[in-house]
Every structure is written in C-alpha cells, then in structure tokens.
Amino acid sequence: MKHLLGTQDLSKDDALRLLDTAYEFSAVAHRHVPKLPTLRGATMVNLFFEDSTRTRLSFEAAAKRLSADVMTFQAAGSSVSKGESLKDTAQTVEAMGADIIVMRHFSSGAAARLAHSGWIQAGVINAGDGTHEHPTQALLDAATLRDAVQDDPRGKDLAGLHVVIVGDIAHSRVARSNMWLLNTLGAKVTLVGPAELLPEGVADWPAEVMSDFDAALDSQPDAVMMLRMQNERQEGAPRVSLTHYVRDYSLSSARAARLSTHALVMHPGPMNRGVEIASSVADSAQSVILDQVRNGVSMRMAVLYELWGARS
Numbered sequence: 001m002k003h004l005l006g007t008q009d010l011s012k013d014d015a016l017r018l019l020d021t022a023y024e025f026s027a028v029a030h031r032h033v034p035k036l037p038t039l040r041g042a043t044m045v046n047l048f049f050e051d052s053t054r055t056r057l058s059f060e061a062a063a064k065r066l067s068a069d070v071m072t073f074q075a076a077g078s079s080v081s082k083g084e085s086l087k088d089t090a091q092t093v094e095a096m097g098a099d100i101i102v103m104r105h106f107s108s109g110a111a112a113r114l115a116h117s118g119w120i121q122a123g124v125i126n127a128g129d130g131t132h133e134h135p136t137q138a139l140l141d142a143a144t145l146r147d148a149v150q151d152d153p154r155g156k157d158l159a160g161l162h163v164v165i166v167g168d169i170a171h172s173r174v175a176r177s178n179m180w181l182l183n184t185l186g187a188k189v190t191l192v193g194p195a196e197l198l199p200e201g202v203a204d205w206p207a208e209v210m211s212d213f214d215a216a217l218d219s220q221p222d223a224v225m226m227l228r229m230q231n232e233r234q235e236g237a238p239r240v241s242l243t244h245y246v247r248d249y250s251l252s253s254a255r256a257a258r259l260s261t262h263a264l265v266m267h268p269g270p271m272n273r274g275v276e277i278a279s280s281v282a283d284s285a286q287s288v289i290l291d292q293v294r295n296g297v298s299m300r301m302a303v304l305y306e307l308w309g310a311r312s
Ligand code: CP
Pocket: 051, 052, 053, 054, 055, 056, 128, 134, 137, 268, 269, 270
C-alpha cells in the first residue's frame, strides 16, 4: 500500500491486515521501553492545515515508537500565510527528507490530489480531508470494536455487529470512513441525524438512515458512535437549533440507560460534553472513548509500517 487515502476503496484483506498488525503493535505500549527499531531511517512529516489534538499527536507517538524521525508542520504560523501553495509546501518538506506525509486538509480530495499529483514521491496518509474521509479514525474505531467483541480478534471481521452513528452526518468524514469500513467488515450501520444534517444522496449509501434517535435505540445496537456538530464546516446560521439538537440527538443519561449492558459508547473526539453526549455517559463504564485514543497509536503504527514496507 503506497498511500492510505480512504476506506471506501480499502479491501477487506487490507483492512484485516492493518487491524491485525495494529493488534500486535498494541503490546509495544506495555514494554518498559515502548519502542521498536522498525522505521529507523524513515522520516514522517505531519502536514496539518487544520487543527488536531488526537490525530497529530498519535501519528507522532506512533512514528516515535517505531524509531522514525518526525517533523511537524502546522499551517498556522507557516509560509502558507505568505501564499505558498500545497505543491511548494509538500516539495519543501520532501526536500528535507520526508518519506511519509500525513496530511490533514480542509478540502475534500486534497490527500488524493497530493498523492497522485506527481509533485512528490513520498507516501501520503489522509489524516482528514474536508468532509470526505478520515481513514485512520475508522480503522482505530474498528480495532476498538473488535477488541471489545473478540477474545482474540486476529483475522476476525465485524459481521453481525450493529453500529449506530449519530449526529452531523452531512459534514462528518468520520461517519463516511466508518460507514465504508464497517460495511466492508460485515457490520450493519445505521446513520442517525436531523434531516438538515443528512447529506444529499445518503439514501444510496450502504447504511440504514433514520432521523429518530430513540427509535434507533429500540434496535439495541452493539455500539453508539456520537459525533459533534461540525460548525466550522457549516455556512451561515446553524441548520438546527442547539436546544432541539440536544433534546433529540444527545446521548443523555436517560438514553444511555436504554442501551444493552454490552453496548459500547464511542466518540472520535473532540467531544462537546453536554451537547452530543452527557458528561456522565462519556465517563461511564460503557464508554470506550479513551480506548479509541489508545488504539489510535497502534493503528497509526500499523499504517506507517505498511507504507514504509511498500516504498520503492
Ligand atoms: N478524532 C480526531 O480526528 O480528533 P482530532 O481532530 O483531535 O485529531
């Protein structure tokens, strides 16, 4: 795999291999010295045109655990403010030695553009492009689900699992990447959100679509994945009032009490406590939100290992 740009085109074999590799790498965190020499000599560059806490830091942690060198670029404070283009920025970091570029960008398709432009030779990992895809988030979410339902998850898919994804589906790259990957792994996906926050063409996606969160909970899903409202991607006034959103789409403690005892509460972060999820639910025993973060490091180790192995 030369690049990782999305989950829509990720084969089941590739997804299972990444999940299995991440599972093996997860043991590294428990070592006295949590480091492997696997990527010694490699340089990974974080190229972030949008803010991030989890993705940027976990790619950095993953690269360091594999002994790669790490450089970090953030658009804020860079020469982008002086008009430097994506092409010139990418060629500049490659000239400094980048073998793998991890890019977050506000434009859908930006990672594919960089990967296929011919501007650079480095492998490209999409760390979130506009509303399009966030593949490593979906992979770490699948790893979290697999860990929860299988004693030994290696080689296993997610057939038979039902995951409900709730919130601002229209603007969520996390929803899209999860839907494609969960579908590939055999899980059933239900997308839930107000009509104003469902994207055009959603009826053609491989998912059940609902606007009634309480009705979706009647089906006793195995996991509920809560999403924040992506206000930064909405033009003009909010499409849905906050009061109505919280009333109809928040995972409140009353709604969480309706979940079956085995059901997982997930959130990719950052959370808006008291909006899409009650604080007590985020901190409850059924919440695996910090497991998602932990799995993010081992999954990103697996993706870096995969791309480093594929270099020409
Ligand atoms: N889940 C996620 O992408 O979080 P960050 O925006 O903090 O990277």
